[in-house]
Amino acid sequence: MMAVAGAWRALKPVAFIAALLPLLGLIAALLQMGSASLGPNPVRELLHATGKESLNWLLITLLISPIREISGQWQWLTIRRMLGLWAFFYALLHLAVYVILELELDWSELTQEIIRRPFILVGLASLLALLPLAATSTQRMMRRLKKRWQQLHYLIYPATALAIWHYYWQVKADVLEPLVYASALVLLLSWRALQRSNAFGRLD
Amino acid sequence: MTRKRMSPRAGHILPSEITSERDYFDKPSPIARRDVLKTLGGGMLASLAAGSVTPATAATERTAKIAGVKPSSRYRLDDVNSWEDITTYNNFYEFGLDKSDPARNAGRMKVKPWSVEVTGEADKTGVFTLEDILRPHPLEERIYRFRCVEAWSRVVPWVGIPLADVLKRFDPNSRAKYVEFTTLMDPMQMPGQRRAVLDWPYVEGLRIDEAMHPLALLVVGVYGHWLPNQNGAPLRLIVPWKYGFKSVKSIVRIRFTARQPRTSWNLAASNEYGFYANVNPAVDHPRWSQAKERRIGQSFLAPRVDTLAFNGYADEVSSLYRGMDLRRFY
Incomplete structure (x- = not known):
């Protein structure tokens, strides 16, 4: 029993490190540590x-909710908000790389790109949808919003759909990978829909 | 600016002979800083990076050196990209979609023996060995700018023959208005062809006057060495004033034709990739701007540079398109 409780305590730090690793990898590659490199087009x-x-x-x-339901272990929920924040963090980083390194802070070019390239707008919409979720991710906001917190946080679904659309749209020829992401999202949504109908079934 | 950059340099030195010096300047970050970072546990972080980021392909082995290459006095440029930049970052979908895939997967392509079928509107058609095609021509090194339609660019010392010199030997007739080039089709050697990303085999084409222009080059080498497979060995086209996808690789067929060839990228997305595909900063790709380009092989802090009309070769080629609406014929 003690060992199990210890393992659950390790869940959060382990998940944190797992989400941190890609960032460390990018930093190492950026600084060309050892053999790490971003290649000729960093x-x-x-x-x-x-x-x-x-x-x-x-x-x-x-994926956390399905894992919780299937395993019956509520502890999985303790890492969900943190992982969502990591997703938001990488999205912000993505925007920062685009605006600072790709466009070199050329604001008129940014405006032009948003107007002319619908896939940029879709990506931006995804990030904007994530913004209120990140802003209300604290314990206090959860308590304050009560039931509305859950409703608000369903925004993660359209945000993810928009992000996948953004990816699909910018691919040159091979849409396999964006389609894999899309299928994963459809699967997760169907699972949720199924859960709901089951729940209603029980109520009747 | 174009003229200045293309002016002949004193003395004809092959880039292959000064690689060490160039490699030194190519390093994006100062050596001292890198050494310091290495001692700060860089090894561990590096192995982390390998998992999350596509690692740069290990330096590719050099192919054999070509003997007797004459450097062109006219086509010289500074800031030539390194062998690694040129041979590890390639769009060659026949070997995979990631830029590092061709360097990894192209080794299995057999380029010896190689023959090219010449067909269509010409008097001397037939199947020719690569040696037959090359034999009468002196090989020349020309340093050209290379501009990809994806808005990145590099400067490459190609070794080749003016395309016109070769094409003329086949005696094209008066009905030959276009030339079509086809890449090898063999899913056993080209794993990327097992998926219908494009309608294989890869086909490209030029108007006959474009093909006969002295800038168009039939290329067999790079940096004084025979082409590595990932760069389109053993025979490829280089049309420096057009986006890179026009410069078809690993050519097995040349066809002279009266009608405009149906080219691969144009078939895949005609609103994005035109038949002409001349480098043009004023005509955007529907999903990105073509006004600027990113020179590869530089630090992540290096700014983009302005893209030049016809990739800087406007003086030489713009007359080919006189009276044409380049917005319509993109």
Whole structure:
């Protein structure tokens, strides 16, 4: 019993480190430590890596509820908000790389890009949808919003869908990977829908 | 600015002979700083990076050196990219979609023996060995700017022959208005062809006057060495005033034709990739701007540079398109 409780206590730090590792990897590659490198086009690599990490952690965050339900272990919920915040952090980093390194803080170009390239707008919409979630991720906000907190945080679904759309749209020819992400999201949504209908079934 | 950059340099030194010096300047970060970081547990972080970031492919082995290459006095440029930049960052979807895939997977392609089928509107058609095609021509080194449609660029010392010199030997007839080039089709050697990312084999084409322009180069080498497979061995096209996808690799067929060839990227997305595909900062790709480009092989802090009309070769090629609306014929 003690050992099990210890293992649950380790869950949070382990999850934290798992989400931190990609960031450390990027920093090492950026500084060219050892054999780590971003290759001949570092800005593009940073852009793609941060975007993908954000998507990965969004989907992992969405995976927590099913894991909890299936395993029957409520402790899984203790890492969900933190993982969502990591997804938001990588999304912010993605935006920062785009605006600072890719566009070199050229604001008129940024405006032009947002107007002309719908996939940029879709990405931005995804980030904006995540913003209130990050802002209300504290214990205090949870208590204050009560039931509305859960409702607000369903925004993670459209945010993830928009992020996948953003990815799909910018791919040149091979849409396999964005489609894998899309399928994962559809799977997670269907599972949730199924859970709901089951719950209603029991009520009747 | 273009003229100044392209002016002949004193003395003809092959870049392959001054690689060590160039490699030194190519390093994006000062050596001293890197050494300090290495001692700060860089090894551990480096192994972390390998898991999350596509690691740079290990320096690719050099192919054999080509004997008797004459450096062009006209096409010289400074700031040539390193061998690694040129041979580890490639779009060659036949070997995978990631830029590092070709360097990893192209080794299995067999480039010896190699032959090219010449067909269509010409008098001397048939199948020719690569040696037959190359034999009469002196090999020349030309340093060209290379601009990818994805808005990155590099400067490459190619070794080749003016395309026109080769094409003329096949005696194209008066109906030959276009030339079509086809890449090898063999999913056994080219694993990327097992998935229908593009309609294989890869096909590209030029108008006959573009193909006969002295800038168009039939390339067999880079940096004084034979082409590595990932760069389109053993025979590829380089059309420096057009986006890179026009410069078809590993050519097995040349066809002279009266009608405009149906080219791969144009078939895949005609609103994004035109038949002409001339480098043009004024005409954007629908999903990104073409006004600027990122020179690869530089630090992540290096700013982009302005893209030049016809990739800096406007003086030489703009007359080919006189009277054409370049917005329509992108």
